[in-house]
Amino acid sequence: MVHLNMQGVASKFGRVVSRKKTDSDVDGGLDGGAQLPRVLGLFDLTLLGVGSTLGVGVYVLAGEVAKENAGPAVTLSFAVAAFASALAGLCYAEFAARVPKAGSAYVYSYVTVGELAAFVIGWNLILEYIIGTASVARAFSNYLDNMMGNVMNETLSKTFPMHVPFLSPYPDFLSLGIVLLLTVLLAYGVKESALMNNIFTALNLFTVATVIGVGLFKADLGNWNIPKDKIPAGKNGGEGGFLPFGISGVMAGAAKCFFGFVGFDCVATTGEEAKNPQRHIPLAIVISLIIIFLSYFGVSSVVTLMVAYYDQNTNAPLVVAFEDVGMDVISKIVSVGAIFALCTSLLGCAFPLPRVLYAMGNDGLLPQFFCRINEFTQSPLSATLVSGVFAGIMAAIFELEQLVNMMSIGTLLAYSIVALCVLLLRYRDPKPALYHPDPITAESRSPSQYLGSLLNLTRISSPDKATTRVSEVAVFLFVAMVFATTTYIVSVEDQLNFEMNWQLYGLIILGVTTCLPVLVIALQPQDNPNIFFKVPWIPLIPCVSIFMNVYLMMKLDVNTWIRFSVWLFIGGLIYVFYSIPNSLEGQKDRLARANENDTKLRSVK
Numbered sequence: 001m002v003h004l005n006m007q008g009v010a011s012k013f014g015r016v017v018s019r020k021k022t023d024s025d026v027d028g029g030l031d032g033g034a035q036l037p038r039v040l041g042l043f044d045l046t047l048l049g050v051g052s053t054l055g056v057g058v059y060v061l062a063g064e065v066a067k068e069n070a071g072p073a074v075t076l077s078f079a080v081a082a083f084a085s086a087l088a089g090l091c092y093a094e095f096a097a098r099v100p101k102a103g104s105a106y107v108y109s110y111v112t113v114g115e116l117a118a119f120v121i122g123w124n125l126i127l128e129y130i131i132g133t134a135s136v137a138r139a140f141s142n143y144l145d146n147m148m149g150n151v152m153n154e155t156l157s158k159t160f161p162m163h164v165p166f167l168s169p170y171p172d173f174l175s176l177g178i179v180l181l182l183t184v185l186l187a188y189g190v191k192e193s194a195l196m197n198n199i200f201t202a203l204n205l206f207t208v209a210t211v212i213g214v215g216l217f218k219a220d221l222g223n224w225n226i227p228k229d230k231i232p233a234g235k236n237g238g239e240g241g242f243l244p245f246g247i248s249g250v251m252a253g254a255a256k257c258f259f260g261f262v263g264f265d266c267v268a269t270t271g272e273e274a275k276n277p278q279r280h281i282p283l284a285i286v287i288s289l290i291i292i293f294l295s296y297f298g299v300s301s302v303v304t305l306m307v308a309y310y311d312q313n314t315n316a317p318l319v320v321a322f323e324d325v326g327m328d329v330i331s332k333i334v335s336v337g338a339i340f341a342l343c344t345s346l347l348g349c350a351f352p353l354p355r356v357l358y359a360m361g362n363d364g365l366l367p368q369f370f371c372r373i374n375e376f377t378q379s380p381l382s383a384t385l386v387s388g389v390f391a392g393i394m395a396a397i398f399e400l401e402q403l404v405n406m407m408s409i410g411t412l413l414a415y416s417i418v419a420l421c422v423l424l425l426r427y428r429d430p431k432p433a434l435y436h437p438d439p440i441t442a443e444s445r446s447p448s449q450y451l452g453s454l455l456n457l458t459r460i461s462s463p464d465k466a467t468t469r470v471s472e473v474a475v476f477l478f479v480a481m482v483f484a485t486t487t488y489i490v491s492v493e494d495q496l497n498f499e500m501n502w503q504l505y506g507l508i509i510l511g512v513t514t515c516l517p518v519l520v521i522a523l524q525p526q527d528n529p530n531i532f533f534k535v536p537w538i539p540l541i542p543c544v545s546i547f548m549n550v551y552l553m554m555k556l557d558v559n560t561w562i563r564f565s566v567w568l569f570i571g572g573l574i575y576v577f578y579s580i581p582n583s584l585e586g587q588k589d590r591l592a593r594a595n596e597n598d599t600k601l602r603s604v605k
């Protein structure tokens with residue numbers, strides 16, 4: 001009896017977490033389809049991606065990572081971070097091509113995978129955007145303060161000292177002000193903000209081009225190969241050369257540089273406002289990632305060629321580099337460019353936030369309050385105001401580094417789930433039966449039949465229930481192995497060199513065990529959806545993407561993991577106590593069941 005009940009509960013839970021938005025919902029919501037105006041074209045979307053991504057990375061990270069982690073090989077750190085982000089970008093692009101609707105990866109996963117995955121992704125996106133807004137605002141205020149000779153820092157730490165552990169030493173009113181101002185601008189509606197974004201991004205790109213073009217004239221190749229004995233005493237120059245802190249320095253740098261690539265995904269949240277979402281969103285993501293990578297690579301090369309890595313300034317490296325070589329005009333241009341860049345970066349995370357809240361509110365997973373479109377501004381006004389105030393408070397009370405780490409961990413998890421969803425969807429039986437999954441009856445099979453279906457020996461060419469199940473289990477095993485392997489790598493990474501030692505043997509064994517499920521997945525038949533953009537080299541790209549993301553997550557400190565767990569826990573409570581009972585899909589589901597029962601009863605009579 002108890003056993004039966006447990007089974008009942010489990011299957012009910014399974015039904016709840018895997019229920020999906022149906023196609024008819026994609027254009028409408030609880031309120032009968034309050035729509036955002038479709039005004040954004042490919043050009044706007046690409047500039048939105050570039051603008052929201054290119055910011056702190058160019059103007060702060062390039063110098064900081066060169067000095068503290070990677071040396072001239074900061075260029076490689078950017079390349080590794082770009083690689084991880086590009087893999088995620090491809091997965092986002094496929095997701096975006098599948099469903100045109102506001103709410104980013106959130107809605108895509110709701111339509112294709114199920115309610116729980118959607119909620120987890122949505123909840124992480126909220127974290128990413130709130131903390132992203134807060135962190136860029138904080139960096140912005142630090143930058144302005146730096147230009148004014150640190151007056152604010154000194155005055156505020158004297159007048160409003162805050163002696164609370166985990167919080168900033170003083171409340172940063174400037175960053176609060178910045179976020180509130182931005183919120184008011186955003187509340188005016190999408191067209192205005194898009195125009196402003198275009199102008200600011202153009203100025204930003206102009207500055208980047210100037211830095212690269214002019215900086216090259218002052219480049220000294222010797223700076224990429226400074227011998228150890230030429231490093232001045234008292235400077236932290238490591239081993240000298242191009243890789244002064246080794247590969248592990250490059251990887252530590254890559255984890256930091258990752259922050260610089262976050263933001264392009266906001267393109268994917270504009271589904272309802274894009275003129276031609278299925279075509280333009282994936283294209284805009286790919287084009288903006290290319291522009292972003294070229295900018296970071298160019299800027300970090302130039303700045304490390306101009307100034308020795310150990311002499312970089314960590315707050316405003318570009319400004320100082322041009323001052324050092326006596327190019328004051330360029331240095332002024334860079335200061336102004338940085339301000340525009342940080343504005344768009346800020347706009348880029350503040351822009352999607354109300355839209356994610358709007359989408360989740362529309363689906364009944366968050367309170368209805370968030371999905372009201374204001375008559376006058378034609379935008380989700382209440383969502384904009386609430387999220388703005390919240391982000392502003394975070395910016396004022398937390399330190400930049402804490403914010404940065406929190407944002408990265410949330411983003412990395414969201415990226416991983418997106419890659420996971422893309423993978424599962426490609427191997428899923430597309431026939432409608434699976435969209436309302438009924439438990440697959442366990443057929444009794446012989447071991448050789450099992451092996452046969454693992455290796456797909458009968459060469460089934462399109463996914464059915466059995467191959468779907470095989471690939472789901474293989475994906476699950478793969479993810480578990482990724483966690484084990486990355487934890488292992490992070491803990492023995494310093495002892496790994498090219499000699500054969502037990503650490504290396506361990507790595508080889510774990511590596512091979514991680515690859516086995518991928519092999520099994522690769523042998524299963526794939527669904528071939530007819531969409532404008534598809535991730536190539538399935539299952540390799542999503543698998544490598546998941547691996548890289550989890551590895552970078554493992555590099556983050558324990559406190560970040562604790563804060564993140566608290567966030568997920570709060571999300572879990574909201575999901576269980578608010579979303580499940582109020583979900584629009586749930587209501588429909590219950591209605592449909594009631595009707596079904598009614599019909600059954602009548603037919604019995």
Ligand SMILES: NC(=[NH2+])NCCC[C@H](N)C(=O)O
Pocket residue numbers: 052053054055056057058128129131132133136259260261262263264266345348349407
């Ligand atoms: N959507 C976001 N979380 N945006 C914040 C990203 C920061 C941006 N990549 C920068 O370097 O300035």
